[in-house]
Amino acid sequence: MPPEHRGPLAGVRVVELESLAPGPFGAMILADLGADVVRVDRPGGPGSGRLAAPATALQRGRRVVAVDLKSPTGVADVLRLVDRADVLVEGYRPGVAERLGLGPDICRARNPRLVYARITGWGQDGPLAARAGHDIDYLAVAGALEPLRRDGEAPRAPLNMLADFAGGGMLLAVGVLAALLERERSGQGQVVDAAMVDGSALLTTFLHGMIAAGRWPAPPGGNLLDGGAPFYDTYVTADGGFMAVGALEPAFYAALLDGLGLAGDTLPAQYDPAGWPELRRRFAERFAQRTRDEWAAVFEGRDACVAPVLAPGQAAQHPHNLARGTFVQVGGEVQPAPAPRFDRTSAGPPRPAPEPARDAVSVSDILTGWS
Template sequence: MLPLDDLTVLDFSTLLPGPLASLFLAEAGAHVIRIERPGGEDLRRFPPRFGETSAPYAVLNRGKASVEIDLKAGDALARLTSLIAGADILIEQFRPGVMERLGFGFEALTRINPRLIYCSISGYGQSGPRAGEAGHDINYQAIGGLLGQSLKRGEPPPLPPPLVADIAGGTMPALLNILLALRQRERSGKGCHLDIAMSDAMPTFAWYGLAQGQTSGRYPEGGEGLLTGASPRYGLYATADGWFLAVGALEPKFWQIFCDTIGLEPELRDDRTDPQATRTAIAAILAGQSAAHWRDQLEPRDCCCTVVRTLDEALADPHQTARGLFDAQAEEPGGRRLVSTPLPLAPVFRDKMAALRKVAASGEDTEDVLG
């Protein structure tokens, strides 16, 4: 048994946050039905191609049914009424007001199914001055103060690789709140409307800066936080071959091992005296040897120092493979397979019998589901 194998999810969302949330639910046993516009959602056209479909679409949508329907059509609600009546969860990702204009708003659907948990994921939420404003991950990080934690004034800014707002601000809060709503429904018998704003979660990641600013009277600027550049014990250092070592030796015992291993001068080990001098000396030492050298020297010492892995190296890493992160595979209609998006589900909740799941063609299940 899987924890959600008695639940039905209607996924009206597109691109990343909503589909990743419904993938979590599907992997935990839920029956997920994608509601797509005629021709399929936009992500199906994103490169690179994977056989007959898109690789980005495939890794997010394995094991889900697909129904094509024009939500603007006059009979759309009537055709989906029985499906809505039997559903447990609905996920949508339109701008606020769009589902209402289409006749699929929370108030309309809760009359059909009072137990429906209706989850809306948007950039700025269903209310507030920016509710109708467009945005992407980088915009939500910017307005929430998260980008400002790592940018130094006047210096070239790096683009953050993780889509923090989409996944940690959209997918994860949606999942958390859906599970809370299911627990609440057990008691009340009623569903609810979940308003998930991706930008709401961004100040959560600035928790240390918020605490520091309110007590000291001055909020840290870019590079001034303990974990954003102020400490030589936490950061990225270049190696002789142009790659990087990630150093996180914050605690005294890890710091001591790190300093002993690289041979840092004793007078520089008290990094509170002159942090920049300590950082400069460490950078010079680490730049004198290759990444492979520091991997052999530091990683076995268990001092929170790790050579940065490329994505293909991560796929082959013995620890990652032992954890089963890359076991799940998606199969497109032509029979080709690729590793699906790894999900941090506890092993006890993973469906080991469904390691390989099909990616449905757009509208493939329309007749079966609506018929």
Template structure:
């Protein structure tokens, strides 16, 4: 059965991570996505190591399920080609700096004249307005300006470089998909297309959620290791005897009680419920000492039958083999185009009626030029 977005056609001008991740999600949900790339300015994800079967794993994943054409947008006649295409498409996604698409003759106003129902989504670091709209940046910069980095990490070492691109993916990609689909619903109701402006910094700022609410409405600025959930309590990571890590999230009384019973810390049950910083420091020290006495595997065995919100910190390879993620089909096999398959991360939303799928890995540059031109 076709995915829930099988009727949607998307023209994708984005590169690197935020836009391609967003359009991958749309493709997974059944949208027809056509990616437009420059023949002389290769997207870095095409060459980024490591490679699998001669194809960058990043490109193979981020561009799965999409068709691919190459076109120099600066060449004479290219704008007319895009206008001819966009007449049949529902959505445009682009990731250039503000004004670039206008200078190429394929900005929102130019394409809206061809297709009034067009939904045009621009993903940028800082948005289409404001003093930073033309400023360069990366994920670490957006998180910094959005206040996210200020309350992450340790008090004595500062904010950590994150292992995932939070502003790019949780910010830009996911909010772009949300905005596009909201605009699709609006068009269904009104017949009108519209422009969608997504700023990764705005989206990262919104991710502050509870800490942001505490600051803006309550005047309470959160610092590293200062609150219940950012290291200011026993809700934390603890090293095992073999150098691995165990996550302890036993906040509720029933869970903290089981945790203390399991570790032989019955006398510290009241400390887990206390807001006294000294009690939390003492409990963290006791947990650190106790957990350091056994290996990660030994603790996994201990807590496998104890529902106490205690779980191992797994590598990605280990997570891919975890029975919970396997049961949820979070690792899938995607066709390489030569009869073989590549392991990739699966789609995270499960639909009852309209299953999602990834039909092929990212294609070669210009693979579908003959089909569209």
């Protein structure tokens, strides 16, 4: 019997063809929201022989079947799943699914209501479509990497969070949800082309608005939100920790000065860039006098938009995150909890990732539960 699924996507059936991080993240979101996601692995397990995320992270909440997609029998088995699925997720380079016999034309001819969701770095067409790439490359071409620097310094890669996950897997999930909603009106599925370069560009929409309005005039690292403003930056504390300061509005800035003990001092005006070096020096001097946790206590009761910079392993123990259950135990490991939250259709905690050698089920078992 299939596992019980709750959440706003309960009853939605998803076939996920094994791929690297962005595709699994998008499918994880669907599973977190209650969809019944069946991952089709190659024999040997996910990402066998390649760079892959640990099975206990992005692979949670699924069931898994092992299928050799290079054999006619394996392709036929996947098409049987497609016949009863609502969504198929694939993250191959353009043309690979078609060569396997699992392209959108074949799948949607069998199941016209299927939402066929494709995630790639460069998209299904364009001069770079067939080119290899990673998060940093998509950010670079989208214009999202160059602003992540200070004048005279090289851009810093923001891990692989922006293109792979925010501009990739999250965009895929949004596309799937929109296509499912539209299907309720039309009765027809469609192809979702989620490209990480498109998603990365989309994330810069606010920045483009600032540039168009003339509110991003300085070189990188010299503007309001890129570390140029001393009241929107990070500062080193006495113990080598950091505090994040985002006191943009005058009221929050006044609370920042009060917490730092600078409220009565003669200082440059907040929004006068000529005075920013002096403000930064004064702020840095004060933050260096106490530890991170001491400053966190100082600002705990102040609306100053100041927060301690926590390492990933520390975030789960922050009182706010504990109170909200922002992190959960999944299979004995601490992981971020599903989001967003729903007052009527909570999906509950995610199930641990399946171990292919132990937890794999057959295609026939899946189809029996989907009948």
